[in-house]
Amino acid sequence: MIKKVPAGTGVSYEHQAITYEPRFLGLIPLGYADGIPLGISGRSVVQVGGRKVPVIGKVGMDQFMVDLGPDIGDVSVGDTAVLFGDPGFGAASADERGAAIGSHGDEITNRIAPRLPRAYERPDYQALETGGSDDV
Secondary structure, eight states: EEEEEEEEETTGGGGGEEEEEEEEEESHHHHHHHHGGGGGGTTTTEEETTTTEEEEEEOOEEEEEEEEEOOOOOOOOEEEEEOOOOOTTOOOOOOHHHTTTTSSSHHHHSHHHTTTTTOOOOOOOOOOOSSHHHHH
């Protein structure tokens, strides 16, 4: 979801953040039940539509908000949000995400809840066909 809100809008639980001017906010449908650390609340960025945007407000159980700014640009509902990934493509690494909350990358990757689907992508990877236990 993307929503334009006026100045003075309280964001998330306890209105931890208040908008200081009209903004577009985006809802990311992931929260602490999915393994997103509460520590990123207001202290981290996420890549959405190819640009880095700040997390705003407090991470909820099933969602968190990002500040898309006063001009939405070319971001639209359904764009990919990258929480951590390959820094070569502009994403924060799991280690950077961990450092932002006083931890490390292993905690970030191991927290991701089993209920979330996994997709592994590597542009330079060629799949190895395996046929038996001796394959590596």
